[in-house]
Amino acid sequence: MIQGTHNAIEDPRNEHIKIFINGELLPRPDAKISVYDSGYLVGDGVWEGFRVHKGRMIFIRQHLDRLWQSAKVVGMNLPFSKEDLVANVQKTLDANGMEDHIHVRVMVTRGIKKTPSQDPRFTVSGPNVVIIAEHKKASAETKKQGVSLFTSTIRRGSPDYLDPRLNCHSKLHEVQALIQALEAGADEALMLDIQGFVATCNATNFFMVKGNEVWTSTGQYCMNGITRGHVISLCHQNGIICKQKNFSLFDTYGADEAFVTGSFGGITPVNKIDGKPIGNGGMGELTRKIHQLYQDLITSEIHSQ
Known part of the structure; x- marks a missing residue:
């Protein structure tokens, strides 16, 4: 087992989770995104990671504020509200039957580019939103x-x-x-x-x-x-x-x-x-x-x- 602050107890349920990608819930093996994605090409994206315990998203308001601040800093317009994002996180949790000891990672990239380039003007889509929720209990x-x-x-x-x-x-x-x-x-x-x-x-x-x-x-x-x-x-x-x-x-x-x-x-x-x-x-x-x-x-x- 890997030792470190992100050391979690192995949970076989994570092999069968559904992942949210731009409004769709896809089985883990099918959860894919374009190689022209800004995050993949040049690391142009922002993210948040937070916990869910007993069905509650812990300190969610602070995490959302930090995500919106990060997006503003890099000049990324988020065409959805904080309430929309929370609803999609909950949709992902519900689809996976998740209630406790859950770790959620929300990733938002600038979008798909028409050619490999760091220039944001080559972006031809809206932001890509990925939500990964996993069963993750920290190692005692x-x-x-x-x-x-x-x-x-x-x-x-x-x-x-x-x-x-x-x-x-x-x-x-x-x-x-x-x-x-x-x-x-x-x-x-x-x-x-x-x-x-x-x-x-x-x-x-x-x-x-x-x-x-x-x-x-x-x-x-x-x-x-x-x-x-x-x-x-x-x-x-x-x-x-x-x-x-x-x-x-x-x-x-x-x-x-x-x-x-x-x-x-x-x-x-x-x-x-x-x-x-x-x-x-x-x-x-x-x-x-x-x-x-x-x-x-x-x-x-x-x-x-």
Whole structure:
């Protein structure tokens, strides 16, 4: 089994799911899109990933706001409403009989091009919309033992050329960072910003615990994480000191605890960074407290809907 924050329990039902493509629900083997699609040709697309628990789309409003913001940033007009998209997600869930421990990926590309080119003026269709919903339950073993990180030489980019907050299909630099980590024997990559401070991971956001304080990056060079935002808010609401600040690997190696956040895995402990053990391995005391606060928030979100 692959180790990492997206480590899920194998579920054979995923071999028979139906996938939404531009209004149609297609069996997984038949779910195909043109090789002239903008996302395939030049990575011209935006996406969101979120969880469904007990029939409820968790933090869906925030995910929709982020998707619409990303589309606006890249100049992509979405010819449908947020309510339309939610209805299509629900249609996909219903077609698959899905209720709990579901992960949904929504992908929107600029559309089909008449010839391979990055120029958006060659687009000859409206946006392509794909919704993939899978049975995905996070591995309890990963939560228990944590993940190891390796600091990549690939830096998180400056906002003036590819803003790290943009949820776009162009993820090659993150893939490169992860490959370095895997080749070094780690599970995921820790990425620094252009000044050498700790920024984020290749697919999650990073937090460390020092004494009774929680530290995370300033947010200038990390992903616009919804789970990250919830963790920061939960700390403030519950009397936990949480600082968004610059800090280096010197600080990180001396952390008492560390964890990463993401929509799929929630809060996952970090047991090792660049071969150096963090805490006693697994989930530390403060990390465990924050994890429980986050689980309570999800329960509240379910009941509020």
